[in-house]
Amino acid sequence: MDDVTYARLQNQLQRKLGLDLTAYKPQQMRRRIGTFIQREAGGDVGAFLARLQNDHALLAATRDMLTINVTDFFRDGPQWDILARDVLPAVSRGKRGLSIWSAGCSRGQEALSLAIALDHAGVLLSSRILATDFDREVLAKAKAGGPYSQEEMRGVPAADRAKYFQETRAGMTAARRLLGQIRFAEVNLLRDPFEKNFDLIACRNVMIYFENHVKSELISRFRQALAPDGLLFIGSTEALLGDDLAGFQRVGGNFYRRVSEARREVA
Ligand SMILES: C[S@@+](CC[C@H](N)C(=O)[O-])C[C@H]1O[C@@H](n2cnc3c(N)ncnc32)[C@H](O)[C@@H]1O
Structure with a gap:
């Protein structure tokens, strides 16, 4: 796809969907869009854009x-072992409950996994989890606690399935015990203000799609949203490197602790 066509698509998709595609890595994005238009409209960008005007199913798929x-x-999995073994005991020491944010929560699996981990650590009912995404459709499923198919449930150990989910005809639905501690909200990470004072922010497999300067800005905003000594939990293919590490200290796995500038200099 040439630059002019891509710019036209960026512009149209932003108008139709409110998505700022310039923040996302262009190569990956171009490839995704190109493959999609090939499948949906035989590669004809004009025909694709024309259909997008009133084909709601195509708009949702896009x-x-x-x-x-x-x-x-x-x-x-191994990151959740580190969370249970090292992170939660350390971060909850001396506290009654924790404040956690799943930023880019998709269909809710990450927030529910966090809630289960908190329950295992005995701090769920005194904690609060904020789960956000900018995609209303996935957020609706997250809010409803499912239903999740057997395939989607494969990462949940049998004992946790029995304890925290109910079987319905449509699939497995999360129990009130978990959902009651989670607040769901629509937040665009590139535009909306952040709440503050989180003990843990999980933003995993979201920043990999962003341009480097966008990612750096986001990491700095996450730092400001963390409580002193709060932790940022990122995806396994991501890392904080160079300037992005400023004000953080890696504590193991994909966890980075917010540190004050003074402590960072001593460390
Ligand atoms: C690959 S999923 C990751 C879900 C989960 N964090 C995980 O690691 O399994 C990325 C999620 O980020 C959301 N996302 C992408 N850009 C976003 C933005 N600018 N603001 C908020 N959410 C965004 C997408 O809607 C999607 O649900």
Whole structure:
């Protein structure tokens, strides 16, 4: 796809979907959009844009393709072991409950995994979890606690399935015990203000799609949204490097602790 065509698509998709595609890595985005238009309209960009005007199913499919909602319960298993073994005991020491944010929560699996981990640590009912995404459709499923198919449930151990989910005809639905501690909200990470004072922010497999300067700005805003000593939990293919590490200290796995500038200099 040439530059002019891509610019035209960016512009149209922004108008139709309110998505600022310039923040996302162009190569990946171009490839995704190109493959999609090939499949949906035989590669004819004009025909695709014309259909987009009043084909709601195509519009929804386009949004899904662009926002990349892939997720899983306890995604990257070993990180959840580190969370349970090291992170939660350390971060909850001396506190009654924790304030946690799942930023880019997709269909809710990450927030529910966090709630289960908090329950195992005995702090769920005194804690609060904020789960946000800018995609209304996935957020609606997250809010409803499912239903999740057997395939979607594969990361949940049998004992947790029995304890925290109910079987319905449509699939498994999360129990009130988990959902009651989670507040769901629509937040665009590139535009909306952030709440503050989180003990843990999980933003995983979201920043990989952003241009470097957008990612750096986001990391700095996450730092400001963390409580002193709060932790940022990122995806397994992501890392804080160079200037992005300023004001953070890696504490193991994909966890980075907010540190004051003074402590960072001593460390
Ligand atoms: C690949 S999923 C990751 C879900 C989950 N964090 C995980 O690791 O399994 C990325 C999510 O980020 C959301 N997202 C992408 N750009 C966003 C933005 N600018 N603001 C808020 N959410 C965004 C997408 O809608 C999608 O649900």
